[in-house]
Structure formats: structure tokens, C-alpha cells
Amino acid sequence: MKLRLRIGISNLVSSILFLVLLLSILAFFVPIASAQGKLLDMGKRVVELETLRSHERLEAMVHHVNDTAYLSIINMGGAKSFIDVLYLRSKENTVSIKKVNMELSPREEATVEIPELKHLNNYTKALIITSYGNVFYIIDPENSNSLNNSVYLNNSSSEQPLPPYNISAINTLQTLGVNLWSGKMASTKIWYRNNDGETVVFVNETNSKYYVTWHEPADTSYWENLTMNSNSFSVYEHLYVNAGLDGNQDHWYAYIIELPNSENAGEIIVNITVAYYVKAKTASDIAKHELYLALITKDQLQSIAITDDPPTYEYNIPMESNNLEIMYVTKTLTVRIPSWSTLTKYNVENYVINIEASPKTATTKYLAIIIYNTFITNAISSSKSRWATFSIAIQVNQITVR
Amino acid sequence: MNLKNNFKHYFFTKAISNIVAALILISIVLASYIIASHRIHYLAGLRSSSIVEAYDIRARKIGTLFSIVDVFVNESETHILIYSYGFEKFKIKTVISDNSTSDFIVRNTLTEQITESIEKGLYEIIVSNIPSSRLILITDKGDFYEIKIKNWY
Secondary structure (H helix, E strand, C coil), X not given: CHHHHHHHHHHHHHHHHHHHHHHHHHXXXXXXXXXXXXXXXXXXHHHHHHHHHHCCXXXXXXXXECCEEEEEEEECCXXXXXXXXXXXXXXXXXXXXXXXXXXXXXXXXXXXXXXXXXXXXXXXXXXEEECCCCEEEXXXXXXXXXXXXXXXXXXXXXXXXXXXXXXXXXXXXXXXXXXXXXXXXXXXXXXXXXXXCCEEEEECCCCCEEEEEEECCCCCCCCCCCCCCCCEEEEEEEEEECCCCCCCEEEEEEEEEEECCCCCCCEEEEEXXXXXXXXXXXXXXXXXXXXXXXXXXXXXXXXXXXXXXXXXXXXXXXXXXXXXXCCEEEEEEEXXXXXXXXXXXXXXXXXXXXXXXXXXXXXXXXXXXXXXEEEECCXXXXXXXXXXXXXXXXXXXXXXXX | CHHHHHHHHHHHHHHHHHHHHHHHHHXXXXXXXXXXXXXXXXXXXXXXXXXXXXXXHHHHHHCCCEEEEEEEEECCEEEEEEEECCCCCEEEEEEEECCEEECEEEEECCXXXXXXXXXXXXXXXXXXXXXXXXXXXXXXXXXXXXXXXXXXX
16 A cells, blocks of 8 residues: 555656646747748748749740830740739830739730830830749840849840731721733733722723722712721722623732731731622623632732733733732632622621631731622623622721731 | 554554655655746747747748849939849848948839838839949848949940
């Protein structure tokens, strides 16, 4: 009994001493462990941030389209980028800050309109700063003399193409209308488009004739309650073939729009409103009115040997090919007046057409809106004259260059 | 019989004395602990808090991150643009221009307000003179950053 009592007391004493010791140790080490945990957590977050930062790489380009400045940014790195601000320092050393707030995944590209960059030469420094603290130069005269190692350079250029951009005003772009005539009456010829509102008349000795008039903006008098804005054009053509005459007429009218900064563009999306009016009196004949959209290069444009000589005498300029050489063409509209009928067909339609520039070329591209009027005539009727009127008005709502 | 009584008495007396001794020992231990605990806790706390403080300072230091964006001069001032991207707020305590301290203000470039505390974002430090060789920024965390000047653009 005595022994048990002694053991019990000694256990009690050692337990109390152990508890006292444990509490003392905990009181000492718990705050340290907690602080150490916070430090390790901060270290982990900093390492993660610096890792993402080291994987970030942006390339930026400035483009000027229709007198508007755009900044295209491509994420070439392996991490998602958060572009925070655009920093601009003028030649007078005044600073301008623009909040961008753009998020870009790897390989993603985005374009923003930056009016401040319209006069890029006014700035000595233009930088993009990301939320990871990386600084990417668009312009930097000091890049060979960097001020701090934490600032590193990218391969940006201020003049490289290409932004995805929209054109909503073709009247500010370079445009060109071309008449391409092929047929028995006028052989194969090519002309600059006749002046706005000027009607070119061809009449031959045997009373075959045709009249062509271009309007820019479009003349919409053939359609009731239709108005078109300044980004439009129209072509009117009237063909007349006297009784007993035959011969096919193929007439192209190409309206060519230069697409600025379209080097390496892979896709052009065209949004147009088309109003067509076809009226014909046929015997054993067919009148056909078609619309094509095409993409051509400058070389192809020059190869069609354009002249601005007046068509009165020297109009018979031979062409090697009856067609424009084109990169891509898509038929958009066909209106047909069959034989032995007197019919009128008209409508107003909207089209959104994707044109793929394949293969991609590093040359400026031109959008060609081609109107193709065909009048296939036969001399089967010796007493009946035939005629066809083709009128088309086209408004370009938007062109997207990607 | 008498021997038996004496033996019993001897054992009871010894057991009671052991209990008393144990109680006295516990009392001494507890009393010593109570007397010393204040001092022990004070010293342990001091030691512990100094280690905790050291960890906290280190954590705040490594969480303070910024990039130098631009440095230029305008009339008689030097402008330093810094972008803070870390996890901790900080302050610029001192700017040394060449070898002497300089007056300066810190401006938030978005709000255009003069501020002391630098959070995430782009800030402009306007120093009231133009150094010829170097600028040193010293933060309230005790870090310093040196910017060597070669040419002014």
C-alpha cells in the first residue's frame, strides 16, 4: 500500500512537471512556427509570381488604319498576361498613363485603339507594363543603355503588320473602278472606270449599243425607299441588240479597294448591302447578272494593264486573259432572265462573306467587288430587238481584316 | 504484540512522512514555477517574439517587389517611375542622390495624388535634384535599390 502510494505521488509530480514543461515549450514555439509558416507561404507566393513573370513575353505593334492608331499585343510567352497600363513619355518629358486592363492567354492577340499613339513620333518612350511587373518596350531609345536590370527588352517594332481591324469607311481608302469588256461588239478591252455619273456609250454600225454609268456614292433610284451612304457605288448598264444580230457580251466591272496593312492577312470578312435590278427582253437569249467578291494582290492588279486613255478610239486594248487573275473568288449573287421573256427581277439583300487568303502572302491585298453582266444573244429572230438593263448598287458596311 | 504495534506505528509514520514530503516537493516546484514563470515567460516571449519579428520582417521584405519603369529629368527634378507588383505595401524612406539625401515626393500616377504608402501599381518618385552618377532608393523595409545613371535622355 505504501509502495503504491509512493508510485502514485511520484507519477503525479512527474505529470505536473511534464505539463509545465510542455506548456512552456508550446508557449515558446507556437508563435515561431506560425511566423515561419507565414514566411514560407510568402516565399511560395513570390516564387510562383516570379516564375509566371519569367514566362511572360509580349510583342506589341502600332498600326495606323484610316488615320486611327491601334496597338496590337500578342502574348508570345507561356503564361497568361494581365496588361495593366500603357506608359508614354513625350519628347517634352511629360508622362501620360493609359489604363489598359487587358487579359491575354498564351498565343492570344488583341488590338486596342490608342488615340495617343496616332502621333507616335511625339513620344520618346512607350511601354507596356503588366501586373507581374514586366516592362515591355514599344519605343525605347535607351534600350542599348538600360537603366536597370529588372527592365528587359522585347522584340517589338512600331511598324510591323498586322492588326485585326475593321474598315467602316471605304471613302477614305484608295479605290479603283475598272471596266472589263469582252464580246463581239467591243472585243476584249479594259478601262479605268468612267467618271462619276459619266455614261460611256458604244454604238456600232449595225445598231448594237450599250451604255455604262458608274455612280459613287450609289444611285439608288431603281429601288423604292432605298438610301445608301457615302461608302457605296453603283453601276448601271444597258445593252441593246437590234433584230437579226447576235453575239455574246461579257462585261465585268471591278471595284477595287486597297486594304491597308493587309500583309499576311489570312481572312477578310466583308459585310455588304446589295441592291440589284435586272430587266430584260429576250428572244432566244439569256441575260445573266452575277456578283463576285475576290482578293487580289498588287501584282495581279498591275497585270491587267490599266489605261486611262479615252474609249472613243483607242479602246481596243488587248488582254492576255479575259479574267482578272485573282487569289480567291466567291460567287455571291446570280440573277438570270431566261429566253423568250420580258421580266424584271430586283431585290435588296445583305451579305457577310468570309474570304480566305490562302496561301498567306506578305503583300498588300485588294478587295475586288466584281459585277459580271452577260448577254448571250442569238440571231434566231430576225424581227425582234432584244435588250437588257442591269443596275446594281452596293454599300460596303464593314470590312474586317484578320 | 508490542513489537507488532511498534512495527505498525513505524510504517504509518513513514508513509505519512512520504506524503508530506511529496506535497512539500510539489509545493516547492509549483511555487518555484509560479515565482519564475513570469520571468521565464517574459524571456521566452522576448526570444520568441524576436524570432517571430525576424520572420515577419523577412516575409514583408520578400513580398515587396517593384520594377523601375523609367527615369528621366525635367528641369531641375528627377522622375523615377516604379511599378509595384508585390504582395506588401511599402514606403520610400530615403532617396540618396549621388552621395547625399534628397527631398522627394511619391505620386500615384493614376489618381495623381501625393502618397506615402506604395501599393500595387505605377508610382512616380519626384526627386528635387539631378544626380550625375547614381540614385539610391531605401524602403521602410530596409532594402535599398541603386539606379546607375549613364546618360540622361
